[in-house]
Amino acid sequence: MNKKVGIVIVSHSLDIAKGTADMVRNMVGSGIPLAYCGGNSDGGLGTSVEKIQSAINEAWSDRGVAILVDLGGAETNSEMAVEMLPENRRSKVVVCNAPIVEGAVMAATEAWGGASLEEVKRTAEELSPQ
């Protein structure tokens, strides 16, 4: 069982998702479960529920998984991916209302320190405009 909350990055662009994940790995290190996805099923700009589900499973932790998204569809597709998870996992995944890059770094730092899923989400969302 992984003792740290996992982080998933979902962007319309695979380059942005990968770049954000690279920043997290570089700044926070390899001590947390981390996965990313971007682009639709044709490889174009967009998001895919299937890819988001795979990323959630890749970064799975029994402490929970926090998802960072960029624009509109990334959020709705992430919520759909969460709804389609097995019931026992659904309550352990949250979508953060935070800027994707800053939120991912902040959330990952908090997760690294052993914080709960709620604390990780709250830390990422501290950055959002009030």
Add this chain to the structure above:
Amino acid sequence: MKDWINRSVVVTHDIGLHARPSVKFTKLAKGFSCSIEVADALVGPWSNAKSIVKVMGIKAGQGATLYLRAKGPDAQAAITALSGFVASEFDEDRTDVASG
């Protein structure tokens, strides 16, 4: 109730306490059990040094003085480690400050 242990340290790094060192600083602080606070002025406002959002919000530039204070069983070690981290220009050539 014990008092705070205080120390100030000048940021000598040419870019200041930028994003990556802020993360390292916070991770280092999280390794101690004592309360640790940081400010860019002696009168405060004091921020939780274990909060990445707060630490990144300080934006201390080159030449700025950072004020640190800690209270708790490992306060002295925390102050030594964190002020040393800032004074050493954030150990930028090392990948894992926690082990150093």
